[in-house]
Amino acid sequence: MRDIAIRVKGVNKSFKLPHEQHNSIKSLFVSVFRPGRTFEKQDVLKNVSLDVKQGEFFGIVGRNGSGKSTLLKLIAGIYSPDTGGIQVNGKLTPFIELGVGFNPELTGRENVFMNGALLGFDRKEMNAMYNDIVSFAELDRFMDQKLKNYSSGMQVRLAFSIAIRAKTDILILDEVLAVGDLDFQKKCYSYFFNLKKSGQTVVLVTHDMSVVRKFCNRSALISGGVIEKIGDPEEVAELYEEINLRVAEGRLANGESVKQFKQREGTKEAEIIKVETFDAETKHSQNTFSAKEKIGVRLTYKANKLIEKPSLSFILQDQEDRTVFATNNWIKKQPTKNINSGDTVIFETIIDNALTDGEYTVTSAIESTDFSVIYDRIEQHHKFMVGGHKLSHALSHPHHEMTIHYLKGGR
Amino acid sequence: MKHIFSKQNKALLSELVRTDFKLRYQGSVLGYTWSLLKPLLLFLTLYIIFVKFLKLGAGIPHFPIYLLLGIVLWTFFAEITSQGLSSIVGRGDLIRKIRIPRWMIVLSASISALINLGLNLLIVFIFMIANNVDLLITSVWLPLLLVQIYVLGLGVALILATAYVKYRDVSHIWEVVLQAGFYVTPILFPLTLITNVTYQKLLLLNPMAQTIQDARYALVTHETLTISSVFGSGYYRLIPVIMSVLILIVGVLYFKKQSKYFAENL
Numbered sequence: 001m002r003d004i005a006i007r008v009k010g011v012n013k014s015f016k017l018p019h020e021q022h023n024s025i026k027s028l029f030v031s032v033f034r035p036g037r038t039f040e041k042q043d044v045l046k047n048v049s050l051d052v053k054q055g056e057f058f059g060i061v062g063r064n065g066s067g068k069s070t071l072l073k074l075i076a077g078i079y080s081p082d083t084g085g086i087q088v089n090g091k092l093t094p095f096i097e098l099g100v101g102f103n104p105e106l107t108g109r110e111n112v113f114m115n116g117a118l119l120g121f122d123r124k125e126m127n128a129m130y131n132d133i134v135s136f137a138e139l140d141r142f143m144d145q146k147l148k149n150y151s152s153g154m155q156v157r158l159a160f161s162i163a164i165r166a167k168t169d170i171l172i173l174d175e176v177l178a179v180g181d182l183d184f185q186k187k188c189y190s191y192f193f194n195l196k197k198s199g200q201t202v203v204l205v206t207h208d209m210s211v212v213r214k215f216c217n218r219s220a221l222i223s224g225g226v227i228e229k230i231g232d233p234e235e236v237a238e239l240y241e242e243i244n245l246r247v248a249e250g251r252l253a254n255g256e257s258v259k260q261f262k263q264r265e266g267t268k269e270a271e272i273i274k275v276e277t278f279d280a281e282t283k284h285s286q287n288t289f290s291a292k293e294k295i296g297v298r299l300t301y302k303a304n305k306l307i308e309k310p311s312l313s314f315i316l317q318d319q320e321d322r323t324v325f326a327t328n329n330w331i332k333k334q335p336t337k338n339i340n341s342g343d344t345v346i347f348e349t350i351i352d353n354a355l356t357d358g359e360y361t362v363t364s365a366i367e368s369t370d371f372s373v374i375y376d377r378i379e380q381h382h383k384f385m386v387g388g389h390k391l392s393h394a395l396s397h398p399h400h401e402m403t404i405h406y407l408k409g410g411r
Numbered sequence: 412m413k414h415i416f417s418k419q420n421k422a423l424l425s426e427l428v429r430t431d432f433k434l435r436y437q438g439s440v441l442g443y444t445w446s447l448l449k450p451l452l453l454f455l456t457l458y459i460i461f462v463k464f465l466k467l468g469a470g471i472p473h474f475p476i477y478l479l480l481g482i483v484l485w486t487f488f489a490e491i492t493s494q495g496l497s498s499i500v501g502r503g504d505l506i507r508k509i510r511i512p513r514w515m516i517v518l519s520a521s522i523s524a525l526i527n528l529g530l531n532l533l534i535v536f537i538f539m540i541a542n543n544v545d546l547l548i549t550s551v552w553l554p555l556l557l558v559q560i561y562v563l564g565l566g567v568a569l570i571l572a573t574a575y576v577k578y579r580d581v582s583h584i585w586e587v588v589l590q591a592g593f594y595v596t597p598i599l600f601p602l603t604l605i606t607n608v609t610y611q612k613l614l615l616l617n618p619m620a621q622t623i624q625d626a627r628y629a630l631v632t633h634e635t636l637t638i639s640s641v642f643g644s645g646y647y648r649l650i651p652v653i654m655s656v657l658i659l660i661v662g663v664l665y666f667k668k669q670s671k672y673f674a675e676n677l
Contacts, residue, residue: 015675073674077510080671092510100508105437106430117426118509120419 004089005170005201006052006075011084013045013070044070046225047084052170052218054089055199057192059212059219059233061240063247067225068205069174072096075203076172090169090201094118097174099159104148108139108158111147115162129165136161157184164191170201189214209237241388245288248385266376270307270339270366274300275382277362280350289353290388291397299347299364301376303339310336311371312347314364316355317380324355324396354398355386423511427519428526435523446527447534450486454479461599468601472632473544476535480631481598481623483531488564488619489589491524495568496575496585503677513670517572521565528557539631549629556626563618563655569662573669576676596620602636611641618651 017040044067052058062068073079074086076096095101101118102111112133116126134140137157147155192215195202206212212219216233221240229239278296279286289295297314313328327349329336339345362384365377389397436442458475461467468474498520505511575581596619597605605611614620615638628635642648 078506078508078674094511095509097508101505103430103434105434110430110433114426114430117423118505118511120422122418122422123425 002089003054004051004087005054005056006050006089006203007085007087008048008050008071008075009085009087011045011048011071011074011081011086012043013067013074013079013081014041014043016040017042044225045074045081048222048225048227049084050220050227050230052201052203054201056217057196057202057215058204059216059236060203060205060222061207061209061212061219061236062222063243066222068222069096071222072172072174072203072205088170092170093163093166093168093172094120095163096172098163099155102147102155102159105146107146108143108150112143112158112162115159116165119162119166121165133158133161133165136164153184160184160188170203171195172203174205209240212237238388242290245290245385245387248288248387261378261381263379264377266365266374268376269305269373270301270303270310270375272299272364272366272376272378272381273302273344274298275362275364275378277382277384278348287383288385288387291353291386292388293353295351295353295355295384295386297349297351297362301339301345301347301366303341303343303345305341307339307366307375309338309369310345310375311365311367311369312336312345313367314349314362316351317361317363318355318395319359321380322395324360325351352399353386354396356394356397357387357389359383359385420512420515424515424519424522427515428522431519431523432526447530450482450531451534453486454482457482457599467599467604470603471601471634473539473542474601476538476542476544477601477627477631477635478599479538480535480627481596483528483535484560484623484626485593485596485598485619486531487524487528488560489593490527491521491561491564492567492571493582493585493589494520494524495565496571496582498568499572499673500575500677506673507677513673514569514666517565517568517666521561521568524564525561535630544631547630547633549633552629553626556622556629559618559652559655560622562659563622566655566657566659566662569666570658573662573666576669576673592617592619596623598623608641611636612647615641616650616654618655621651 048067048071060068060071070079073096074081075088076092076094077086077088078096095118099115101115103114106114109130112130113123113126116129121129134143137154137160139154139158142150142154150158192202192211196215202215204211204216212233218231219233219236220230221228221236221243223243228243229236276285276298277287277289278284278298280294280296283296285298286296297316299312299314301310301312311328311330313326315323315327316325317323329347336345360383361380362382363377363379364381366375367373367377368375432443436445439445441448458478462474462478468477471477495517498516499506499513502516505516506513571581571585595614596617597614602611602614602620602624605614615624615636621638624635624637628637638648638651
């Protein structure tokens, strides 16, 4: 137990959500005579156990409503568990968000002292560190103004520079990086680096997998109130991204925008009857692809009359309508045969995934051999998603290998 | 107990009280003076109507002081309970996001009321000096009586604050109770006005009536009907004191049991 900072053991937490809220005594009395009033029991956390070791930078990730914030509030002692126990070794920061207790009607200075008191500092200690706080927040000129006249960025800066004064053994933070501009985020990052270097125990709830990868020693993925995975942050981040993709898969498969297309043209002598993407190994239809998966594109055509050696082609476009990939059967030296009226052709292509994260569309066509007649062409018909890249700001991310050579002396 | 008065808790408590005060008089020209002016103006009104026009309390020496002391003590009780009532709900932002001892919020509200009481008592003393009221030896009992009102007020505040989280009717009910209480308690009228001894006894079982009468007896004039003089030496006279302590115990227990769920019920 010595090296454990936080031990959560078999914690269950549920909230009762009454169907009619009894906010007044009258309705309470009324319902006494009407037994069986209904409420929904919502299990937010189910048998959750985890240990955070001393000096660990521990990440808790999960989708919205997965119960991660509830877990954080339980650890922070704001909620109490229905069953199970939470043991904390050492002093915990009492708040989980920045700027809690800020009062818009008080001046910046007064709020600093109030917030400091919430962190456990008395006035003498606050006087000693007041100037540091103000200059770190870069708000010297504004301290005697009421907080309601601050911009949201200024409020966050002030809150952050107070919060980092906290001298506690365990720091608990919920989504701090969601707010603030780039400069402020840089400050946060360098603060995190310092925390990690100094061996401070930190529990951080976040959506941002790059933060998890960069800072966390260990992390836990919560999904639907249970711990799905706990351990290596890299694996947890991957699983989280996979779950996100799965959810997106459901959304795309449920027909959202699949039936829509931007434009359709052609003589209809042959028709595109199906556009889909599929998993290269299983051949099953799939709309989301991780970085490691190849992308399969399957086009199904039907001829309404005899079609002689048609050209089959498609392009992939990103969200900004840039064409990121184009191909047809001729450039791959795949000549087509004549197709009889009423017959079907299935055209499958498997592509190395060099795309970065994002949504893509398929535009497909069937044309005459020399591309002079368009039989059918559907623009931006099918949507699919790519996710799970560690870098996603570039347009593409093809497979690549690196070597670094070290040479003695100059050349 | 050591934990309750730790350095951190003291710092937080003083900061809570400070902001409470600042916010209450935010934007008003007279600011803190209002805490003094309010009971003084009430006193002035009641004095003119009941003492000057209706000639109440003619047989009681220093009746204006007698009246003022009653009003000040009642104001204290009304403040501690009604500020306590809304304290938890009013500080919901803190409770939902920070782990601080919940009782501290009710306590800070009660301390604001205590500070007001101190200022108001100062005025009472000034009036006493101006009115040439003899300093009675029984005055030493006053702090004990104030403690009793505080115990009672804090107990009621804890119960109300807890109930208010779930039932928002409580604030309206309490408003009515306070208003009725002001007239049921012998603040305006001398208790001697009621000639039926049984009624006198019944009225004095109310801890606020008992403490106000005792305080008047101790501080202003011995010509005050107190619970001891009505009940004689029977143990009945202890009922209001026991009641006050019991209310505090119930309040603490109820608050303690429910405070775990404040964050999710708010």
